[in-house]
Each structure stands twice: as structure tokens, then as C-alpha cells.
Amino acid sequence: MARRIEHRSTSEWASSQVHQALIDIDYLRDRLAELGGTRNELVKHDVLGDAVRFQLRQGVSTEALPPVARTVAGAGDLVIDRTESWRCEEPGHYNGEIAAEVAGVPCTITGSMWLRDLPEAGSEFLVDGEVRVNVPFVGGRVEDLVAEQVQKLLAREEQFTGEWLAKHSQ
Template sequence: MHRALTSERYWRDRLAEVGGEGAELGHAVTGEGTIDVEMAQAIPAEHLPPIVSKIRPGDLTITRTETWGALVGGRATGTFSARVEGLPGEVTGTLTLAPEGTGSAITLDGRVEVKLPLIGGKIEAVIAEQVVELLDAEHGFTEGWIAANG
């Protein structure tokens, strides 16, 4: 799992598969068992909930970053963030890869914050729901990619 998460090829394949139309890998800097990734993804306006479209018309461009450190004692840690162009908010958090049973598991601890009076909480809930859906899709891709690329 760690070898996949620190492989530039994995990130390019993942973004091509689940990144959406026009997704780009801004950079992937790989060190000895580490990686820093920046991605740009777009969500077409027609796929946005009305509450988001009211305050930010048009397509949304999301810039995401993810880092993974070296594997130490069977564990690795990382960070992630996402920012939406034109919205005063962000998604941030930490990642932990650790052995679990005969495989491994990634634990994610994150938060969504949108700094808009009165409606910020509603938008945070919508974003959190969308992030969970995206993470599920990325999880499914990762399982298949590891099985195919071992």
C-alpha cells in the first residue's frame, strides 16, 4: 500500500480514473519512500448543489494536496488539504497508514471549514458529503490498482 501511495504512476493513474474531466497532476515530488502531490480538479456547475451555485456560480476548481512520509515500523503518516477557488473555506487533515489484519488501513482525520455567515455550516455539510463520496471512489480505485500492479 505504501509503495502505491508514494508512486507517481499511482497518482497519475488515480487522477485519470477518478479525477474528473480536465483533472491535472500539478506536481508529484518523490523522495525515498515519500511524496508530495498537488492536483487540480473541476466540478461542472451542473453537478453542484444549489446552495453552492448561489454563492459561487460556474464550475468549481479544487486544488488538492496530499503528502506521505516514509514507512517507519510499518506505519506512515501524511496530510491532505483541499481549497475551492472563490470560496472562503478549506478541507484539511491527517492520514495514517498502519497494518490491519493481513493488510493495511488508512485512517483519515479531517475537518471542513467554510467561513460564511449563516450558511457556512450548510455548505460544510455538503462539502463533507462530497468528500466522502470522492474518498470512496478513490478507495475503490486504489484496491483495484494495487491488485493489478502489486
């Protein structure tokens, strides 16, 4: 059974500014460097009209994992490949998809993302997704753990985005 991920946040920045950051090559590299990990890299970045698709790779040391996750991960660092795609639906409204896989581990993360202007000012960012771990007996516990870590990662990314925009806007 999959575990649901829901994340909602607001920003003082307009959706167009947040979107520009989320798809910016320098922003993506800076975010990878800031959030840490091993073997971090921007693998791909493709722009087709108003649609952008990119792939990030992040490594997580097995020493940083709880014991139940280590049983699923095996030996060596985890390598997570995360793909995001974004497109402009209309001015002030962006839609995206996210997918992540962990190399050698039967774990997938999928979801949809929305970024839109708020009526008063600023913007709202939403992620609706799920974690699925296909491992007998411990899969549910690992799904809970992964969902919790994804929530924490999204909160850290949100904070980084605000700080990055503050430094790089005008």
C-alpha cells in the same frame, strides 16, 4: 464552525503496497482519470528521501453542484487544489497530511492520514480532518455538503486503489 471528516478503511494489501500506490505518479494520474471531472492534472510530485508531496487539481462542473453550493461557487467550474504529503514513520506505518482549497471560494479542507499494517494481515487507512466554509448564513449547510462529498470521494478512491493494486501487483 467546521465539520469533521472521519474515514476508516481496511485493505488486504500491506501498508507498504498501499503507500507505494498512493504516491505513484501513474496511479495518481489513473485515479484522476477514473474519478472524472474537468481540468484534472497532477500539478506537482516531489520526493525528498522517504517523504513525498504532491498536488492534484480537479475541476467540478457547477451543473453537478446542488443549488446551495452554486450560490457560493458563482459562475464557472470549481477548481480544487489538493495537496498531500506522506512519510514513513517506521516500517509498516505511514503518516500524511492533506489540504484542499477551492479557487475563489472560502472553503478549506485539512486533515491527517495514517496508514498502518494490521496485526493479522492487510492494512488500515484513516483520515481525520475538517471542512471549513466561511460564508454567512449558508456556510454550515455547505460544510455538511462538502463533508458528505469528501466521504464519498474517499470511498471511491479506496475502491479504485484496491482495483489498481490488483491490476498492477506481480
